[in-house]
Amino acid sequence: MEKEELKEKIYAFVLAAKGKKKVKPRDIEKGVSAETGAGIDEIKQAMKEMIDVGKLMYSYTGGASSVEIPSEEYLREKGLIK
Amino acid sequence: MKKYDTPLLDELEKGPFPSFVKEIKKAAAKNEMANDELGQLEYSFKTNRGYWKHGGIVGVLGYGGGVIGRYSDLPDMFPEVKFFHTVRINQPSGWFYTTKALRELMDLCDTYGSGITNMHGSTGDLVFLGARTEDLEPLFAELTSRGWDLGGSGSALRTPSCCVGPARCEWANYDTLEACYQITQEFQDELHRPAFNYKYKIKFAGCAVDCVASIARADCSVIGTWKGPILIDQDAVRWHEKKGMDINREVVDMCPTQCISYDGKELKINNDECNRCMHCITRLHKALKPSGERGATICIGSKAPIVVGSLLSWVIVPFMKMEPPYTEFKELTRKMWDWWDENSHPRERIGEVIEMKGMRSFLEAIGVPPFPQQIKEPRKDPFFFFTEGDIERFKKREEEEKKTGKFIF
Numbered sequence: 001m002e003k004e005e006l007k008e009k010i011y012a013f014v015l016a017a018k019g020k021k022k023v024k025p026r027d028i029e030k031g032v033s034a035e036t037g038a039g040i041d042e043i044k045q046a047m048k049e050m051i052d053v054g055k056l057m058y059s060y061t062g063g064a065s066s067v068e069i070p071s072e073e074y075l076r077e078k079g080l081i082k
Numbered sequence: 083m084k085k086y087d088t089p090l091l092d093e094l095e096k097g098p099f100p101s102f103v104k105e106i107k108k109a110a111a112k113n114e115m116a117n118d119e120l121g122q123l124e125y126s127f128k129t130n131r132g133y134w135k136h137g138g139i140v141g142v143l144g145y146g147g148g149v150i151g152r153y154s155d156l157p158d159m160f161p162e163v164k165f166f167h168t169v170r171i172n173q174p175s176g177w178f179y180t181t182k183a184l185r186e187l188m189d190l191c192d193t194y195g196s197g198i199t200n201m202h203g204s205t206g207d208l209v210f211l212g213a214r215t216e217d218l219e220p221l222f223a224e225l226t227s228r229g230w231d232l233g234g235s236g237s238a239l240r241t242p243s244c245c246v247g248p249a250r251c252e253w254a255n256y257d258t259l260e261a262c263y264q265i266t267q268e269f270q271d272e273l274h275r276p277a278f279n280y281k282y283k284i285k286f287a288g289c290a291v292d293c294v295a296s297i298a299r300a301d302c303s304v305i306g307t308w309k310g311p312i313l314i315d316q317d318a319v320r321w322h323e324k325k326g327m328d329i330n331r332e333v334v335d336m337c338p339t340q341c342i343s344y345d346g347k348e349l350k351i352n353n354d355e356c357n358r359c360m361h362c363i364t365r366l367h368k369a370l371k372p373s374g375e376r377g378a379t380i381c382i383g384s385k386a387p388i389v390v391g392s393l394l395s396w397v398i399v400p401f402m403k404m405e406p407p408y409t410e411f412k413e414l415t416r417k418m419w420d421w422w423d424e425n426s427h428p429r430e431r432i433g434e435v436i437e438m439k440g441m442r443s444f445l446e447a448i449g450v451p452p453f454p455q456q457i458k459e460p461r462k463d464p465f466f467f468f469t470e471g472d473i474e475r476f477k478k479r480e481e482e483e484k485k486t487g488k489f490i491f
């Protein structure tokens with residue numbers, strides 16, 4: 001699978017969980033791997049790249065970290081949108 | 083600069099002890115954030131309430147940890163501490179700094195923060211207290227350009243830490259500094275990109291004296307040990323006695339396995355019974371020293387009493403060589419994380435999961451065979467993994483013994 005396509009699958013997975021469940025990176029790796037058959041390392045790398053450019057972001061609530069779709073406030077704070 | 087009257091905090095400056103109030107006041111003389119922090123703290127003391135909010139989404143791009151969001155609940159009264167984030171910086175192994183490095187760090191703390199630090203936080207990191215959200219990225223850029231990096235926070239591998247090890251201590255049974263550095267480098271993703279259900283701490287202690295208190299504070303405690311006998315210099319034993327030590331009271335009676343005896347002339351140790359606790363060596367430091375092969379005992383599961391009660395680490399591998407490239411330790415760590423991830427819920431530490439699921443299933447999953455040293459409480463931890471084949475074999479042997487009259491029930 002092309003990396004860009006894999007990134008879209010990851011984004012769709014996180015988006016589907018929005019407001020329902022806090023997903024941590026390993027949940028995404030397992031879920032996307034089961035759906036696409038892509039390897040864990042491949043997914044990990046794609047997710048890392050998405051986080052590095054602000055397509056996804058880490059969040060923290062009640063002692064546990066998760067991965068989410070970035071808010072506008074976050075993107076503005078990081079200078080990724082005006 | 084607004085000045086706050088702090089009659090309640092002033093009380094904490096009295097007495098012979100170091101005072102954090104005194105230090106905040108020093109910082110407050112030149113920093114508005116520290117000044118407002120002082121004001122908010124006095125107000126907290128007056129009203130008997132805390133006004134710090136914690137958590138949320140704050141950090142540097144690409145990292146999921148290293149910054150802990152803190153905000154004032156009274157931003158109108160104390161606007162300079164509206165954002166007062168904590169920044170954790172990965173400390174050098176054994177906390178060795180040059181004065182040049184310290185000056186550089188303190189300059190950054192003055193420029194981008196409140197000028198107040200915590201040397202060091204309880205996990206071991208160097209902590210900058212009070213940074214504004216907009217200052218986080220510039221601060222991170224300055225730190226990384228000078229070779230520093232953020233530490234761990236959230237549900238991730240926390241910054242590994244170690245004792246001073248062979249740099250200053252003759253008792254170090256392995257190079258804790260090197261092990262800590264190499265493991266930190268190996269698990270950079272796990273440190274900066276939270277992937278676990280909860281925090282995971284690794285601490286490296288060179289011997290059982292455990293100066294980093296790894297046995298009580300680390301999910302994985304790596305404690306130096308040795309295989310050979312304790313070497314005894316009988317003249318030095320007598321020297322200690324001449325210096326006023328009551329060897330029977332201070333050493334022999336304190337031995338947890340009662341493997342030492344002293345008749346006033348000769349000290350004897352039954353090394354087969356010794357559990358390498360180091361007590362006798364620390365007391366008779368001129369007379370006793372470890373010998374033979376050196377390595378570490380790997381223990382798992384300690385934690386502070388937050389969700390359930392506190393736990394101490396539990397031996398899983400009695401002896402492991404701790405030498406670069408630490409392949410065995412790295413592989414074991416990965417296997418433990420996989421099991422933990424499969425079996426835990428959010429906010430469950432690995433020790434709690436072992437308590438719930440049982441040490442037996444944990445050991446089976448990570449491929450570590452049962453050892454007598456794993457037994458925490460005699461007759462309570464049955465880790466003997468009898469397979470169907472074993473039971474068949476026992477039955478056959480029993481039948482044969484019954485036939486020959488050798489069977490004893």
